[in-house]
Amino acid sequence: MTMAHQNEDMAYDVERVRADFPIFEHPINGHPLVFLDSAASAQKPRATIDALSRVYETEYANIHRGVYDLSMRTTKAFEGARDKVRDFLGAAESREVIFVRGGTEGINLVAQTYGRANLEAGDEIILSHMEHHSNIVPWQMLRDEKDLTLRVAPIDDQGNFLLDEFEKLLNERTKIVAITHASNALGTIVPLKQVIAMAHDRGAVVLVDGCQAVPHMTVDVVDLDCDFYVFSGHKLYGPSGIGALYGKAALLEAMPPYQGGGEMILTVAFDKTEFNVIPHKFEAGTPHIAGAIALGATIDYLNELGFDHIAAHEKMLLEYATERLTEFNSLHLIGTADNKASILSFTLQGIHPHDIGTVLDRSGIAIRAGHHCAQPVMDRFGIAATARASFGIYNSREDVDALAAAIGKTIEMFG
């Protein structure tokens, strides 16, 4: 414990960060909220909430079409948010950033456009064993439509991604590698640079599901050299219903559109329609305007905290929580990879995760209990479900202490 204290980042004032999140002003079941489910969806800072209100109160109109001042101001704010996402991901150009509803829509977009246009019967797609259902099912749908083969890159018993085994799956039929950056169920961070270099050597494109990575670390898509990268705003302390897909400009330009409608066209006649340029080609219909602008404000807020400080704080929390939880003999951690995001999945001997979740809730502690929309990785460990505590920028050592105390109570109750 003393060691962990010494490692604490003095530049990071978690109490000040907590004060930025209005949700913590409201008790749960008579207790202060201990929110340990940010991996499912994170709470929102006042900066995000205010940005949403500000748009609707002062600068809301439809974008890209009005000749009046208000519409032009909204358009500028919306496109400004796109620039912020570009910088956030380290992308070279703003037109490489497509606004989508979230990670799920981004993956479906790539499967249904790039995948449909470029893959043919017998081609192969490689996934990892720890993908979220949203990075499995869109590829299964494409597989069934085009008669493709899905291959699964294995992990070891600790949840480490096995680079050598992955390399063996690559061959001349491999066209897409769709892989998570950080596992939502195990926390494992995948060695993406090597994965991407290996895939590119075989001529495959790589889509990265970054939903669980972007809240915890700086991402640089140019340095990674990934072809596509998706994330959801709501896991990044931003609004739900908005997210982004990054794609290399050359790939996006060659891809057919996803949905048809307004905004994605240049001219429409009944015999022929000319599609708009990227990114607009992929943004049919009026988007979540306020959501995108508030996502930009959220990114500003996080940059102000600084991802170096965020990462150091969460590393401290993960180490402290791992230490406290392993004090319980009947507690089994699922996912102990060498390189992890701040996610702790666990089971308790003889106690179902749902019962753990219910007991903890009565102490004001919110955790996730279930299969985490990642049933294949649950099967890999021979379990139906885990309890999962995930840590975010507003969590403190006191939250970890509350979790440990409540787990102790749970064991006592069911013991």
Next chain:
Amino acid sequence: MSDDLRDLYQEVILDHAKNPRNYGAPEQDGNQSHRLAHGNNPLCGDRLTLHVTVADGLVQGARFEGDGCAISMASASLMTEAVKGKPEAEVRDLFERFHEMMTVEDAEPDPDSLDKLAVFSGVREFPVRVKCATLAWHTLIAALDGSDDATTEV
């Protein structure tokens, strides 16, 4: 511990969860009146297999296999005890009243009619757990209806 938590996890429930009665597949005796159904709660991934023997319109016995939370295990265990020897129609009626006790505000379960099943009244304060308590029952009704599969998502 809060009072509603104590109401939810009553001693009887904890006991049946730890030591479920009528657990495990029945011996294969070629009995034609044997019916089987699989229950599935897609929200948590819990699965349950129910074996029920019906003869002359009476539920002769029920057994179950599977893994789940304390509420679903205890519910399955207490259900197998409660339905034994009862006419099919009475079993269906019993489920109706059991379900009502957990879902209807101010429902006053008749302790005589629900007997031991009244220990689940605390579930009403935990709406998200109602499906845990009803999985075994949905599966039993599916078996009585001659259907193989039951789900809590209907």
